[in-house]
Amino acid sequence: MKPGFNIQKWARLSVLGLKPYASARDEFMSKGGDMVFLDANENPFETAVNRYPDPNQSSLKARISDLRGIQPEKIFLGNGSDEILDLLFRAFCEPGKDAILTMPPTFGMYKVLAGLNQVENIEVPLRPDFEIDVEAVLESIPSTCKMIMFCSPNNPTGNSFSPDSIRAILNSFEGLVVIDEAYIDFSANDSWLFQLPKYPNLIVTQTLSKAYGQAGIRLGIAYADPQIIELLHKIKLPYNVNVLTQQWAKERLEKQDKIAAEVKEIISEREKLYPVLNAISWVEETYPSDANFILIRVDDGDKRYHQLIEHGIVVRNRSTQKHCANTLRITIGTPEENQLIRKILKEIR
Numbered sequence: 001m002k003p004g005f006n007i008q009k010w011a012r013l014s015v016l017g018l019k020p021y022a023s024a025r026d027e028f029m030s031k032g033g034d035m036v037f038l039d040a041n042e043n044p045f046e047t048a049v050n051r052y053p054d055p056n057q058s059s060l061k062a063r064i065s066d067l068r069g070i071q072p073e074k075i076f077l078g079n080g081s082d083e084i085l086d087l088l089f090r091a092f093c094e095p096g097k098d099a100i101l102t103m104p105p106t107f108g109m110y111k112v113l114a115g116l117n118q119v120e121n122i123e124v125p126l127r128p129d130f131e132i133d134v135e136a137v138l139e140s141i142p143s144t145c146k147m148i149m150f151c152s153p154n155n156p157t158g159n160s161f162s163p164d165s166i167r168a169i170l171n172s173f174e175g176l177v178v179i180d181e182a183y184i185d186f187s188a189n190d191s192w193l194f195q196l197p198k199y200p201n202l203i204v205t206q207t208l209s210k211a212y213g214q215a216g217i218r219l220g221i222a223y224a225d226p227q228i229i230e231l232l233h234k235i236k237l238p239y240n241v242n243v244l245t246q247q248w249a250k251e252r253l254e255k256q257d258k259i260a261a262e263v264k265e266i267i268s269e270r271e272k273l274y275p276v277l278n279a280i281s282w283v284e285e286t287y288p289s290d291a292n293f294i295l296i297r298v299d300d301g302d303k304r305y306h307q308l309i310e311h312g313i314v315v316r317n318r319s320t321q322k323h324c325a326n327t328l329r330i331t332i333g334t335p336e337e338n339q340l341i342r343k344i345l346k347e348i349r
């Protein structure tokens with residue numbers, strides 16, 4: 001157990017002193033449905049969405065809290081994890097002054113958001129086997145570094161990082177450690193969620209976009225110490241998660257059995273693709289995956305990418321990424337789509 005996280009030291013001064021926008025309705029909602037709301041200039045005629053959404057997403061959070069066994073005070077919901085990541089930059093990193101640390105090859109948004117927020121992105125590449133280079137990371141953290149971003153299972157490589165490596169960094173860095181678990185439901189490894197009580201500087205992000213099959217509704221979830229969640233609440237736009245998303249997410253969360261069955265099927269399809277890939281002469285390497293995609297190394301990334309397009313299949317060419325020359329990332333589709341790509345892979349010369 002690390003000592004408490006001193007948010008005064010790590011958050012941006014301007015954010016600490018900020019007074020959030022308050023909708024007048026917040027304080028009256030708790031009094032129940034018998035109030036007449038004439039405070040927000042809405043059209044009063046019922047369309048199911050004529051009212052503004054609950055800015056605290058209380059009922060959706062309560063459901064997530066039940067499912068995960070985490071108190072609502074430790075949960076933040078955003079318009080996708082992308083919004084949550086952006087809010088973390090804006091809450092903690094002073095533009096033109098602070099830095100973050102990332103480990104390429106990894107999810108491209110960290111770099112985009114660093115650029116957008118004018119925050120230096122210190123890149124410490126993963127080792128060629130895509131594991132964390134712990135020593136290099138520990139040696140490269142400047143005093144301006146506010147956040148270290150891990151993506152585990154990692155996109156685009158598919159592997160989960162060694163818990164010991166992450167723990168070593170969590171134990172020696174006092175700033176924020178973000179673990180992006182967008183693909184955790186496809187992994188046999190434990191979520192870092194259950195380590196939150198031990199590490200008050202840890203933020204775990206998850207999303208409904210991947211295993212939960214809800215990329216279109218845009219719902220990301222962050223779990224962290226209540227101090228951090230409170231700060232994010234203070235700076236978010238009041239109605240960042242719309243009424244439809246809140247309703248739809250609640251309905252989907254009731255279908256845990258269906259989601260588990262889909263995840264199981266995707267994993268089984270993933271495993272069916274490996275032997276086919278390994279038997280193809282132009283596939284030089286396949287990387288083990290804890291996610292719903294497989295990274296492969298081929299003889300000529302651009303050529304194979306375009307050949308697949310000619311056959312009507314779009315994959316992601318990751319060849320420009322660190323240690324990823326001539327690599328393609330293939331998402332696992334439906335059994336029919338998987339059958340098709342297996343057939344086409346065999347046909348391509």
Ligand SMILES: *Cc1c(COP(=O)(O)O)cnc(C)c1O
Nearest residue numbers: 080081082107155182207209220
């Ligand atoms: C897909 C993905 C996300 C999801 O972002 P949303 O904004 O929640 O859709 C987050 N992190 C990583 C690493 C991803 O690959």
